[in-house]
Amino acid sequence: MKKFFFALLLLVSAVNTAISNVLHNREIFIGTNAEEKILSVATNLAVFLEMGTGKRWVIQKNVWNGIGIGLCERKNLNEFVAGIKENEKLSNSNLIGSIKGAFEILNKFGDEGVFLKGTSSSVCIIGNSALAIRHGTYVYLEKLGYRWFFPHPAWRVIPQVDNPFIFFEHAGEPSFCSRRIWYAYGTSSQKCDYDYRKWCEFNRLGGAFDINCGHAWGGIIRRNKDKFDAHPEFFALTQDGIRETNKTYEARKFCVSNEELVKLCIEDSVSLVQKILTDGKQIVEDSESGTNSVNNKKTIMISMESTDGIGYCYWENCKKIGGESEQVFYLAGKVASALQNQFPTVMVGTYAYAGHILPPSFGLPSNLYVQVATAFNKSNLTTKQLIVEWKKKVKNVGIREYYGVMAWDWDMPSQPRGARIDYVVKSLREFYDAGVNAINAESNVGWISRGLGHYIAAKLMWDISLNPNILKKDFINNAFGNSWGPMEELYEEWQKT
Incomplete structure (x- = not known):
């Protein structure tokens, strides 16, 4: 009888252990110090996994023990490793070694660097930021067979996932630090906009390096309308000797040699930076409409790109500066230098586009960012040649593609x-x-x-x-x-x- 009860006790213990392991295998651990952004990432991952496995996944804001899925920012890696050590079965496994090695690997990457390790009972995703961890969850889902080809959910592939734990290892960061494909005319549909944003997210568009170089002069005019109304000399002088006051804001050019105009542009940019630092949100000029959108990433870039179209100021002092490229980048350089003195990490963005697609003859501040347009090229150089020339002037060069x-x-x-x-x-x-x-x-x-x-x-x-x-x-x-x-x-x- 004693042997029977002892055997029964062992059986119950084994069943409880098996149930415990099954439950752990459907848990996503985010650590005790996880930010709300990582909780959001884990919630999204749980939804996708439930669609594929048909089972509910639970999020634990607790120390990960090496079973199930663990999400962790690199800065919290010690807590990650400590939790695994508490699990005796894993204390001598290569999982701890791999995770410790991830610290050195990720140290070579930027904010979007991510490391993933999959075993027969676990997946760990470690990133240099919450954004990197989000990228990592989609890398993992793709390895399981998930796809999101086009924005509408009908173009998603949700596979039947019998076993979410597979052996794999991945370490990397994106080839381009900012990646964007956008609708010039929008969709006029909140549903379509949402589907598009989720498609971008799944396919890891976006980036930690937030670019802001859309047409901006119209926005400066709107924010300082009273001053521009009082000073028509702030606007470019046409060949006919008339100031550009009868055009829409998005078409007016500036008299860039006017010191008061330069001062106003600097003050406007400083005000934008201070607002970003106060609110924690970046104001991004919409490339075409001149309207604003909000981005919560940490890169601060103020656009000083000219209004759309060709044209420049014919006032005598402006002509001494040079043609359109010289005038556009003269003003951008003045603003960039002023911001660099007050905010060393803030950047100023512009296009190399149309009449100002060529670099100016003079030097430019190191915090100026330029995107070379692949169309509206009014020069004799190819896009490849323009990139070469611009990299002689500025450190950071991007592409404005069509x-x-x-x-x-x-x-x-x-x-x-x-x-x-x-x-x-x-x-x-x-x-x-x-x-x-x-x-x-x-x-x-x-x-x-x-x-x-x-x-x-x-x-x-x-x-x-x-x-x-x-x-x-x-x-x-x-x-x-x-x-x-x-x-x-x-x-x-x-x-x-």
Whole structure:
């Protein structure tokens, strides 16, 4: 009888242990010091895993013991390791060694650097920031077979996940520190906007380096309307000897040699920086409309980009500065230098675009950021040559790309740049090799014609070493199932048109 009860006790203990392990295997640990951002990331991961496994996942704001999924910022790594050591079964495993090694690996990366390690009973995701951890969760989901090809949820692939624990290891950071594909004319739909934001998130667009270099002079006028109304001499003098006061704000040029105008632009920029530092939110000039959006990332960049279109001031003192490039970058340089003295880490952003696509003849402050436009090139240089010339002037150079402009392509198959996969792949590789650190691509909502190009572009912006043919094959097979054959022919035909 004693043997029977002893055997029964062992059986109950084994069952309880098995149940405990199963529960742990469906837990996501975020540590005791985790920020709200990481809790949000864990919640999102739990939702996706529940869709794939059919089981509920629980988030624990507790020390991770090495079973289940652990999310951790690098700065909290000691707590991560201490929790694993408490689990005797793992104290001698290679998991601790891998995690300790992650500290050295991540030390070489920027804010978006992430390390992942998968075993038969665990997954750990360690990032240099909450954003990096979010990226890591999507890297993990992709390894399980999840996909999000186009923004609408119908283009998501949610696999049946029988076992979420697989052996793998990943360490890296994005190939470009800022990655953006955006709608020039919006969607006029909150649902479409939300779907697009989630698509960007899943495919790891965005970035820790927040770019702000859209057309900004119109915003300066609006914020200081009374002063501009009182001082028409702040506006450019035309060839006819008339000040530009009869145009819309978004078309007016400045008289950049006017010292009071320069002072006003500096004061306006200082005010924006102080507001950002107070509110913790960056005001980003919308590239086309001049409206503002808010970004919570830590990079502070103030745009000093001219209003759209060609033109400059013909007043005598302005002509002494030079043509359009000299005038635009004279003002941008003055503002950048003033901000650098007061806020050493703040940057000033501009385009190299249209009439001011060439670098000026004079030097520029180190905190000036420039995005070279791939269209509206009024110079005799190619985009590659312009990048070379600009890198002689400034440290940080990005690309202002055009994956689609409705007036150019009318959303027809193969017509938008963003639909031509050969162009997307070739250009991104050239930009990466040239040392470009950001891609800012204008496009439109037409996902049928250009969606595959956008998807491949997003993947290469994250990892330029990926094989576009494999990405395309994965898309065709997973998006269309048994219809993959004719759909592959259709996409091939579109590339030849």
